[in-house]
Amino acid sequence: MRRLIAAFTAVLAAIGIFLIAAQPAAAADVNLALTATASASYTSPWENVAAINDGIDPPNSNDTQNRRWGTWPNTGEQWALLTWAQAQTLTSAQIYFFDDGGGVRVPASWRLQRWTGSAYADIPGSYPTSVNAYNTVTFSAAVNTTRLRVLIQSGSASVGLLEVKAIGQGTQQPGTWNPPANLVTPLNEVWQHQESTYPNLYGFRNYGWDQIMANRGSINYCVRWDSGATVTASQRDQIHATLARQFKKWMDVMAGHNNWPYADVPLKVVGWAVRDRAQLQWSDTSVDIYVNDIRENAPQCAQACGRFFNQSGNYPNCPGGISHHYDMSLWLTAGMGGGAGGDWGQRLGSEYYMSNLNTNNMHILLHEIGHSFGLDDFYDWTPTGQCCFLMKAGSASSITDFDAWMFRDWWRHLKSRYGY
Numbered sequence: 001m002r003r004l005i006a007a008f009t010a011v012l013a014a015i016g017i018f019l020i021a022a023q024p025a026a027a028a029d030v031n032l033a034l035t036a037t038a039s040a041s042y043t044s045p046w047e048n049v050a051a052i053n054d055g056i057d058p059p060n061s062n063d064t065q066n067r068r069w070g071t072w073p074n075t076g077e078q079w080a081l082l083t084w085a086q087a088q089t090l091t092s093a094q095i096y097f098f099d100d101g102g103g104v105r106v107p108a109s110w111r112l113q114r115w116t117g118s119a120y121a122d123i124p125g126s127y128p129t130s131v132n133a134y135n136t137v138t139f140s141a142a143v144n145t146t147r148l149r150v151l152i153q154s155g156s157a158s159v160g161l162l163e164v165k166a167i168g169q170g171t172q173q174p175g176t177w178n179p180p181a182n183l184v185t186p187l188n189e190v191w192q193h194q195e196s197t198y199p200n201l202y203g204f205r206n207y208g209w210d211q212i213m214a215n216r217g218s219i220n221y222c223v224r225w226d227s228g229a230t231v232t233a234s235q236r237d238q239i240h241a242t243l244a245r246q247f248k249k250w251m252d253v254m255a256g257h258n259n260w261p262y263a264d265v266p267l268k269v270v271g272w273a274v275r276d277r278a279q280l281q282w283s284d285t286s287v288d289i290y291v292n293d294i295r296e297n298a299p300q301c302a303q304a305c306g307r308f309f310n311q312s313g314n315y316p317n318c319p320g321g322i323s324h325h326y327d328m329s330l331w332l333t334a335g336m337g338g339g340a341g342g343d344w345g346q347r348l349g350s351e352y353y354m355s356n357l358n359t360n361n362m363h364i365l366l367h368e369i370g371h372s373f374g375l376d377d378f379y380d381w382t383p384t385g386q387c388c389f390l391m392k393a394g395s396a397s398s399i400t401d402f403d404a405w406m407f408r409d410w411w412r413h414l415k416s417r418y419g420y
C-alpha cells in the first residue's frame with residue numbers, strides 16, 4: 001500500500017550524520033576505487049562519471065542498463081581520474097571499456113598515471129584494449145598515490161569507461177554488492193526509478209537505516225492501539241513477539257552482507273498509547289503507557305520520545321530519557337484494511353494483526369516495514385524479468401530474493417553516510 005513518508009523535509013535537512021566507526025577488518029586485496037572520487041576531462045551530459053567506481057560489474061562493453069562514462073562527441077586525448085583523500089598503495093588495476101560499436105569505441109591506446117605531488121607520471125605496464133571484459137594491468141612495483149588517472153588516446157571515435165577497479169591492500173573492506181546476474185538490470189532500474197521519483201532521496205535522513213544506525217544496532221517501537229478493544233498481558237507479549245519476528249525477517253537479509261555491522265537488530269517495544277488505560281489489562285511497568293494523547297485521531301506515545309519529532313536523535317524532554325525513546329510506531333487501527341508505512345512506522349488493521357499473530361509471514365506488515373526502509377511500491381510498472389515480489393502488493397506474501405536485493409541496495413547507496 002501507498003508509502004507515506006511524511007513531508008518534514010525542512011526539518012530533515014538540518015539533522016546530522018551519524019558516524020560510526022567501521023569494524024576493524026583484516027588487510028586484504030580490495031577495490032580501493034570504491035572509496036575514491038571520480039572526475040573526467042569531459043562527460044557527455046547524458047552519461048555520468050560516477051559510473052566508473054560504483055562497484056557495478058558491467059554485463060558487456062555496450063551496457064545500456066547501468067550508468068556509463070563517455071566523451072562523445074569529443075575525441076583525442078581524454079582522461080578519467082580517481083582521487084583519494086589519503087594516499088593509497090595500489091598493486092594492479094582493472095579497466096572495463098565502454099564500446100557501443102558506433103560513436104564510442106575502445107581507445108587506440110591508453111595508460112595509467114600516478115600523481116607525484118606535482119605532476120602525473122606514467123605507470124609502466126602493458127595496456128590491453130579488450131571489449132566485454134576487464135583489462136588488467138599488474139604493476140611491477142606497488143604504486144603509492146592519491147590519484148590514479150586513466151589517460152586515453154582515442155581512435156576516430158569517442159571513448160568511455162564502464163568501471164575502474166584500483167586494487168590494493170586495504171583494511172577498510174569496501175564490501176561487496178554481488179546480486180545474481182539476472183537481478184542486476186532490474187535492481188538498477190529500481191534504483192534509477194527511485195532517484196527520479198524522489199528528488200530528496202539522499203537528503204532524507206529518517207529511514208529505518210538511519211534509525212538503526214543512530215541506536216547502534218537496535219530499534220524501539222511504540223504501539224498505537226487505535227481500537228476500543230481490550231488487550232491482555234499475554235496478547236501484548238504476543239503482539240511484541242510477532243512484531244520482532246517479522247522485523248527480523250528483513251534484518252536477516254542484511255546479516256553478513258556488504259559490511260552491514262549487525263548480526264541481529266534487537267527490537268524493543270518501549271511504549272503503548274491508548275485512549276483509556278482500562279483497555280490495557282496489565283499492571284506491570286514493562287512498557288511506558290500513554291493515555292489519550294491524540295494525534296491524527298489516534299492515540300500516540302509522547303512526541304518528546306518519538307524519533308519522528310526529534311530527528312536530531314536527542315530526547316531531552318522524554319520521561320525516562322533516550323532509552324525510552326521510540327523510533328517507529330506500530331499503529332493498529334480497528335476496521336482498517338490494507339496498510340501504510342513510512343519513516344514513522346507501520347499502520348495496519350488491528351483485527352488483521354491479532355488474527356495473524358502466529359502467521360509465519362504477516363505480509364502486509366512485512367510490506368509496510370519495507371516502506372520504512374525506503375522501498376517503493378510498484379503499482380504502475382514492473383522491473384525487467386520480475387513478476388512477483390512482496391513490494392509489488394498482492395503478488396507475493398513473503399520477502400523474495402528480489403525484495404532482499406532491493407533492500408540491500410538501499411544499504412549499498414546509503415552506507416557511506418555512516419562511515420562504511
Ligand SMILES: [Zn+2]
Binds near residue numbers: 376377
Ligand atoms: Zn505499499
